[in-house]
Amino acid sequence: QMIFSFYIFNRTGLCIFYEQWNRRRSPQGGNLDQEFKLMAGLLYSLKQFVTTLSPKRESDSLICFKTSKFKLHYFETQTGYRFALTTDLAAPDLKEELKQVYSAFFVDYVVKDPTYQQNQQIVNQAFRENLDRYIRKLPAFAVTPTGGL
């Protein structure tokens, strides 16, 4: 099991935070900004897609999607922050963990940091460190490709 990368976007689609762990393939053309734009666009469209195609009238939400090689876990707050985490296919549902990142770290270290302004990159070190520690402790995290047993 492996965790690859983590993104936070704000309501306008700006990537305000990025971190990677067991990611071995560098982003397309080595350009992260391009990747952020691509992902923001994808999430935005996918959300609209989900709402449009939902069989029920009540609001529906995107939880995760998977390809043949990876999974993307997704959590969106009512205030428009979008959290996305990519993992390999063996990882379990990690929506609750993303919620935890929001309520335990993001709110305390980013939102309540008086120097943090909306629409800016997150530079708070305590946030990065706490997130890193939390992600590394998840059962879905493994340092080596053969990690675990």
Add this chain to the structure above:
Amino acid sequence: LCFVMATQVATLQKKQGERAFERIEKINAELFTMTYGATVTQFLRDNNDDCDAVNKLLDNMGYNIGIRLIDEFLAKSGATPCRNFQDTAEVIAKVGLKMFLGVTANVASSIDEPNVYSLLIEENPLNLFVELPEELRGKLWFSNVLAGVVRGALEMVMYRVESKFVKDVLRGDDVTEIRVTLQELLREKFEGDDE
């Protein structure tokens, strides 16, 4: 049946508010009230007792608190998403105010005006030691920060509102009232949209 459901929701919200209040860290009420009082006094001094200017400053300060406080609220209150604008009234009155100020408010609204409601605050901790001098009474909305907080918080969940004090016991009114008027349902705007 409708009435029974409404009462159940009210009880649930009351419980949510109490639970959130228990969970959240507390600070000394006197320190809080006196810090706020000192801020208002300093604003008055800096603005030569220009109450309009001070009202605006307090509202702005509240707005900047509100846009942050809403995340703390959503993450830790356990409140469920509101389905419409009127829903936000009870949640602010019973859960939000309880969680952050330890008090609750009553809501006054009318079916004919779905875009307006009033928060009636009986006990306002900001007022605790305050008596307004004659020359400020009728001009200064002492607790205007609260109106700003409501405006900022609602804007973050896509309700652009006007939020203002219309009554204050400090002015001699029978109750403290914040009137909240919906101005626009904001829509998510994505950066790439215009390109």
